[in-house]
Amino acid sequence: MASSVAEAQQEREELRSMVRGLCEREVPLAQVRRLMETPAGDDPAVWRRLADLDLLGLVVPAEFGGSGGDLLTLVAAAEELGRGLVPGPFLGTVGLAATALQLSEDPAAQQAYLSRLVAGDLRATVVAQDQLGRWAPAAPTTTATSTGDGWALTGTSTHVVDAVGADLLLVAAQAAGGVGVFAVQTGAPGVQVEALSTMDLTRRQGRVVLDGASGVLVGSLDRGREVLERTGDVAVVLLGAMQIGVAQKLLELSVDYAKTRFQFGRPIGGFQGVKHRCADMMVRVEMARSAVLHAAAVADAGGSGLPRAASLAGSTASAAAVRTGSDAIQVHGGIGFTWESPVHLYYKRAVGDAALLGTVADHRDRYASIVLDD
Amino acid sequence: MTVTEPRTVTDVEDLARAVVARVDPTSSSREEFMGACFDAGLAWVHFPVGRGGLGLPGSMQSAADRVLQGAGGPDPFRQNPMGYGMAAPTILGHGSAALQERHLRPLYTAEELWCQLFSEPDAGSDLAGLATRAEKSGDEWIVTGQKVWTSLAHRARFALLLARTDPDLPKHRGLTYFVLDMEDPGVEVRPLRQMTGDAEFNEVYMTQARIPDSHRLGEVGQGWNVAMTTLMNERSAIGGGPAMEDTGPIAQAVSLWRTRPELRSPVLRDRLAALYERSEAIRLTGSRLRGGIGSKGPGAEGTIGKLVNAELNQEIYEFCIDMLGPEGALYGSYDTADETTAATLPLQRAFLRSRANTIEGGTSEVLRNVVAERLLGLPGDARNDKTVPWREVPRG
Numbered sequence: 201m202a203s204s205v206a207e208a209q210q211e212r213e214e215l216r217s218m219v220r221g222l223c224e225r226e227v228p229l230a231q232v233r234r235l236m237e238t239p240a241g242d243d244p245a246v247w248r249r250l251a252d253l254d255l256l257g258l259v260v261p262a263e264f265g266g267s268g269g270d271l272l273t274l275v276a277a278a279e280e281l282g283r284g285l286v287p288g289p290f291l292g293t294v295g296l297a298a299t300a301l302q303l304s305e306d307p308a309a310q311q312a313y314l315s316r317l318v319a320g321d322l323r324a325t326v327v328a329q330d331q332l333g334r335w336a337p338a339a340p341t342t343t344a345t346s347t348g349d350g351w352a353l354t355g356t357s358t359h360v361v362d363a364v365g366a367d368l369l370l371v372a373a374q375a376a377g378g379v380g381v382f383a384v385q386t387g388a389p390g391v392q393v394e395a396l397s398t399m400d401l402t403r404r405q406g407r408v409v410l411d412g413a414s415g416v417l418v419g420s421l422d423r424g425r426e427v428l429e430r431t432g433d434v435a436v437v438l439l440g441a442m443q444i445g446v447a448q449k450l451l452e453l454s455v456d457y458a459k460t461r462f463q464f465g466r467p468i469g470g471f472q473g474v475k476h477r478c479a480d481m482m483v484r485v486e487m488a489r490s491a492v493l494h495a496a497a498v499a500d501a502g503g504s505g506l507p508r509a510a511s512l513a514g515s516t517a518s519a520a521a522v523r524t525g526s527d528a529i530q531v532h533g534g535i536g537f538t539w540e541s542p543v544h545l546y547y548k549r550a551v552g553d554a555a556l557l558g559t560v561a562d563h564r565d566r567y568a569s570i571v572l573d574d
Numbered sequence: 575m576t577v578t579e580p581r582t583v584t585d586v587e588d589l590a591r592a593v594v595a596r597v598d599p600t601s602s603s604r605e606e607f608m609g610a611c612f613d614a615g616l617a618w619v620h621f622p623v624g625r626g627g628l629g630l631p632g633s634m635q636s637a638a639d640r641v642l643q644g645a646g647g648p649d650p651f652r653q654n655p656m657g658y659g660m661a662a663p664t665i666l667g668h669g670s671a672a673l674q675e676r677h678l679r680p681l682y683t684a685e686e687l688w689c690q691l692f693s694e695p696d697a698g699s700d701l702a703g704l705a706t707r708a709e710k711s712g713d714e715w716i717v718t719g720q721k722v723w724t725s726l727a728h729r730a731r732f733a734l735l736l737a738r739t740d741p742d743l744p745k746h747r748g749l750t751y752f753v754l755d756m757e758d759p760g761v762e763v764r765p766l767r768q769m770t771g772d773a774e775f776n777e778v779y780m781t782q783a784r785i786p787d788s789h790r791l792g793e794v795g796q797g798w799n800v801a802m803t804t805l806m807n808e809r810s811a812i813g814g815g816p817a818m819e820d821t822g823p824i825a826q827a828v829s830l831w832r833t834r835p836e837l838r839s840p841v842l843r844d845r846l847a848a849l850y851e852r853s854e855a856i857r858l859t860g861s862r863l864r865g866g867i868g869s870k871g872p873g874a875e876g877t878i879g880k881l882v883n884a885e886l887n888q889e890i891y892e893f894c895i896d897m898l899g900p901e902g903a904l905y906g907s908y909d910t911a912d913e914t915t916a917a918t919l920p921l922q923r924a925f926l927r928s929r930a931n932t933i934e935g936g937t938s939e940v941l942r943n944v945v946a947e948r949l950l951g952l953p954g955d956a957r958n959d960k961t962v963p964w965r966e967v968p969r970g
């Protein structure tokens with residue numbers, strides 16, 4: 201037992217360094233800067249590389265071309281993709297869509313989409329935001345009406361991560377018999393996806409307007425809400441892992457700078473005002489990392505504790521990343537405020553991600569309702 | 575069931591259950607039960623066999639504790655904090671076989687309590703600046719000096735003593751570490767009353783107290799290194815925080831929340847939820863770093879845990895006082911309480927007690943230096959006291 205835990209840990213560390221190497225070689229920060237100025241925002245060749253290395257199918261069963269691993273493993277990869285600010289629809293496609301498909305218990309949908317998704321041939325996301333962009337899987341504002349042989353969907357969702365460029369939307373909609381997940385093709389009539397202009401240029405969001413769009417029910421109306429809620433929780437854990445990657449990088453940038461920037465004849469890291477800030481940054485990152493790893497382990501164990509653990513991970517990781525970002529700017533002084541410095545790129549990612557799939561306040565409110573409310 | 579050579583967590587649990595079955599903690603004496611635990615190697619599972627351990631990873635200790643304490647056994651740290659948490663690892667790491675043989679068992683059973691004679695009036699954060707002198711005379715040491723803030727000195731049978739053996743060397747190099755018998759006629763203990771009304775700590779005066787050379791821990795002049803073992807373990811012990819979900823100070827705050835619905839407000843709910851999250855995150859961090867997963871080197875978990883838990887405890891009790899409103903300003907009595915653990919104190923007393931958390935065992939400022947310098951590799955403070963002989967360092 202002990203040795204297999206150690207082995208699994210070892211394998212995760214190997215995966216982590218492989219992904220870090222890939223990010224540094226193929227999507228260095230200069231490349232991220234170039235891509236973030238392009239309309240699409242990412243490089244299809246990089247997405248293909250992620251697929252070739254099976255990073256899109258880490259937790260997808262082998263029958264669909266994946267490697268059937270656990271969420272703890274995917275978390276290690278996600279942390280590195282966050283650290284590298286790698287643009288591309290990983291959160292939407294892997295974190296949300298693949299998770300929803302796996303949970304759907306719908307063999308036809310899994311057959312139709314999962315292998316293509318794992319192969320990098322299908323970009324997808326889940327649409328469960330309301331008109332204000334709040335993640336609302338339990339009470340979708342989009343409606344689905346039966347057309348006899350299918351469904352017609354109508355409604356508007358905004359701040360949908362990775363909607364732009366997606367081939368497939370898995371839309372949460374309210375039908376007469378319950379909440380369902382519906383597969384909608386983005387090219388189809390009645391489907392409109394507009395790009396939003398985001399603060400974080402490395403992660404794209406879109407507004408999805410459906411006007412009688414044709415949809416195919418994935419799974420059943422009985423389990424739709426449960427699938428969507430668990431999907432959201434799993435994606436929150438992955439998003440948290442990416443936030444940890446961002447925060448860790450911000451910490452390292454700050455510590456390196458504090459060791460090499462001299463003022464008053466000494467490295468600024470020798471002054472307690474600076475070094476104590478760095479110490480707090482480290483402590484915060486480590487605590488958030490614990491919360492994310494714990495949530496991943498809870499998800500892997502499959503119990504009912506995921507909402508509590510995911511809320512803790514979501515609020516702790518986002519709060520840590522945002523605060524580490526503002527601390528990093530402070531440690532860097534004037535340089536930290538420039539476009540040229542890398543700090544703002546990570547900071548903006550932290551701020552943008554902290555508003556996706558629930559804010560810190562949303563997560564804390566849900567945590568309170570689980571641990572405190574009668 | 576007997577476990578011949580325990581290797582896994584399950585083995586440790588089985589062993590603990592066997593001890594409980596043989597010596598019921600609820601009906602036998604503390605000495606008997608704790609003695610049986612020690613003899614079974616469940617005192618510190620990472621210690622060697624015969625020394626209260628099983629030679630297993632320290633991360634398995636919590637499995638044993640869950641069974642033993644779950645069956646009603648006492649918490650050895652609370653029984654003898656300085657003995658269990660600090661003296662034991664220091665004696666094991668630096669003491670002779672004879673000292674280990676003599677001290678570990680009665681220390682674990684809490685038949686002999688311990689205290690820590692480190693801090694002095696002129697040497698608190700700057701522990702290495704201490705002045706208590708130990709001079710060699712034959713195969714004995716003669717000790718004279720004053721210690722302060724010594725918790726439990728009034729009940730302790732033995733003390734961990736750090737003293738200066740060479741004032742002409744730079745401060746860190748002239749120190750030596752001893753086990754002092756508190757019954758020596760040269761030792762005088764005077765209680766110090768603290769803001770809570772209690773007197774957990776004391777002043778300790780040593781006047782020509784005698785220590786046999788065989789009670790030295792580590793080499794002469796190596797006291798600072800030995801003291802590091804004690805301090806790292808001290809921080810782990812007090813910084814480890816509660817090992818189980820929903821326990822410790824946060825559980826007190828939650829219980830207040832549950833039992834006093836008339837005092838609730840949305841603002842308090844938000845504060846409590848945030849405190850709860852931090853309690854959980856630091857608890858998970860403690861077990862993650864203790865387990866060696868993503869280890870940041872020895873002592874990292876203790877330093878981080880001590881730093882975070884100290885400030886968190888204060889904020890949790892501040893929350894409780896705020897939630898209590900006007901009632902928070904009452905104080906039952908300033909008489910000395912017997913109980914010294916916050917978990918069973920009235921909230922007001924626990925609130926005042928928590929002010930010490932960021933001072934005892936290393937202040938939060940010092941611990942932030944430790945995190946920054948040891949864990950992140952940032953430069954040390956500008957200092958003028960490290961290379962000159964101790965005699966010449968300015969004091970005040």
Ligand SMILES: Cc1cc2nc3c(=O)[nH]c(=O)nc-3n(C[C@H](O)[C@H](O)[C@H](O)COP(=O)(O)OP(=O)(O)OC[C@H]3O[C@@H](n4cnc5c(N)ncnc54)[C@H](O)[C@@H]3O)c2cc1C
Pocket residue numbers: 472689690691692693695697698699700722723724725726775930933934935936937938939940955
């Ligand atoms: C309840 C309690 C129990 C204790 N029990 C024991 C015990 O059993 N045995 C024992 O030996 N000691 C014990 N102590 C003593 C404790 O270890 C010291 O109080 C502590 O190390 C601080 O020393 P000091 O009180 O002299 O404060 P000082 O060191 O004088 O510190 C005063 C202030 O200055 C700050 N400061 C000092 N140096 C620096 C620096 N380099 N950088 C930034 N800020 C700095 C401190 O953080 C603090 O805020 C206990 C203390 C308390 C409160």
